[in-house]
Amino acid sequence: MSSYNNTARFSEARRVAIFGGTHGNEMSGVTLVNLWTKNGAEIQRKAVEAVPFITNPKAVEKCTRYVDTDLNRAFTPENLSAPGGNNLPYEVLRAQEINRIFGPKGSPEAYDVIFDLHNTTSNMGCTLILESSKDYFNLQMMNYIKKAMAPASCLVLLNEHPLLKYSTSRSVAKHPVGLEVGPQPQGVLRSNIFEAMRVILKHALDFIELFNEGVEFPPCTVEVFRVLERIDYPRDANGNIIAMVHPNLQDCDWEPLNPGDPMFQTFDGKTIHYQGSGTVYPTFINEAAYYEKQQAFITTRRETLVASAIKKA
Ligand SMILES: CC(=O)N[C@@H](CC(=O)O)C(=O)O
Ligand SMILES: [Zn+2]
Structure with missing residues (x-):
């Protein structure tokens, strides 16, 4: 160029x-x-x-x-x-x-x-x-x-x-x-x-x-949408997954996720909230191929290039 x-x-x-x-x-x-x-x-x-x-x-x-x-x-x-x-x-x-x-x-x-x-x-x-x-x-x-x-x-x-x-x-x-x-x-x-x-x-x-x-x-x-962070599923000490993507987040790729918003739901029904410092845009939410990569979704930030x-x- x-x-x-x-x-x-x-x-x-x-x-x-x-x-x-x-x-x-x-x-x-x-x-x-x-x-x-x-x-x-x-x-x-x-x-x-x-x-x-x-x-x-x-x-x-x-x-x-x-x-x-x-x-x-x-x-x-x-x-x-x-x-x-x-x-x-x-x-x-x-x-x-x-x-x-x-x-x-x-x-x-x-x-x-x-x-x-x-x-x-x-x-x-x-x-x-x-x-x-x-x-x-x-x-x-x-x-x-x-x-x-x-x-x-x-x-x-x-x-x-x-x-x-x-x-x-x-x-x-x-x-x-x-x-x-x-x-x-x-x-x-x-x-x-x-x-x-x-x-x-x-x-x-x-x-x-x-x-x-x-x-x-x-x-x-x-x-x-710029890749910021990978978020793993919550796991126990043996590495087994103990929660699923929360129903409020499932299928909501590209929609804003704010601090305090529901992120995961444990098998006994407890909600785990997003703890980040600002609004992010999650994507690849619950992608099947990413279980082996210890990734529940990625967060992104909106930018204009x-x-x-x-x-x-
Ligand atoms: C689900 C999937 O395979 N996604 C692709 C994304 C990419 O091509 O960058 C990958 O992880 O390689
Ligand atoms: Zn692929």
């Missing part, structure tokens, strides 16, 4: 990948990618090469999140450079392979954009996940998608947290974009969720086509 007259210049985003099955039991992404692999007409755009790709075929085969370890945590520098070949966990080997095809991560040869399709069991609706508040190309894309979706809502989750950020499959690209649509149970396809994901991706590809055609996008602001104008270099 370079700046000239306050317009950020980015090279053409020709190489685009659409990942499905990073988690093998998240069926919208798996199904869309399989569909587009058979017939790519829907994802074809002028001056864009969009490659649909199943990232974790073994997990898709078993309809499980992963086989050995979570692929969407596996793209660390250590893993990507680990020797050991076939002795490595399946997903680490697969991460290396994906990094060879679509990366190398952090290099000029890396793919321009990777969309990674996920589903959540949480009531999050349409969510886009970003990893940087300074990527004006992605911020402009978020602004475009949000406007194109209106009056339907599409929220942006910003995971830029120094400790809570993880090494995603999409992080191989120059501009990584996560799509997270829910609620949808694991292993299940719901038509409303499937169609919502399909529409988000349509707008995203339209944006890239316009950008590649030389359209200048004027400065804009984007409302995002500013993006400069952008244009093709």
Whole structure:
């Protein structure tokens, strides 16, 4: 990226990948990618090469999140450079392979954009996940998608947290974009969720086509929800869960949670209240895949980011 007259210049985003099955039991992404692999007409755009790709075929085969370890945590520098070949966990080997095809991560040869399709069991609706508040190309894309979706809502989750950020499959690209649509149970396809994901991706590809055609996008602001904290379930001394998400919080992703609001309900009916110092916006509430990660939900803060104008270099 370079700046000239306050317009950020980015090279053409020709190489685009659409990942499905990073988690093998998240069926919208798996199904869309399989569909587009058979017939790519829907994802074809002028001056864009969009490659649909199943990232974790073994997990898709078993309809499980992963086989050995979570692929969407596996793209660390250590893993990507680990020797050991076939002795490595399946997903680490697969991460290396994906990094060879679509990366190398952090290099000029890396793919321009990777969309990674996920589903959540949480009531999050349409969510886009970003990893940087300074990527004006992605911020402009978020602004475009949000406007194109209106009056339907599409929220942006910003995971830029120094400790809570993880090494995603999409992080191989120059501009990584996560799509997270829910609620949808694991292993299940719901038509409303499937169609919502399909529409988000349509707008995203339209944006890239316009950008590649030389359209200048004027400065804009984007409302995002920045990851603050992970909240675990209350546990006993043995680590067993002793409370559930409170009914007042269940399904209330993105709604304000204030100090003193009910948060958990113990099995004997006691309410545990939120003790933070100010209003937060919880999301990924009661996500099935996060029980193993000791996470009941995450808290976020609302922020407005500013993006400069952008244009093709
Ligand atoms: C439910 C789920 O899998 N969510 C994704 C979010 C992301 O792609 O950043 C994950 O934990 O990897
Ligand atoms: Zn996922």
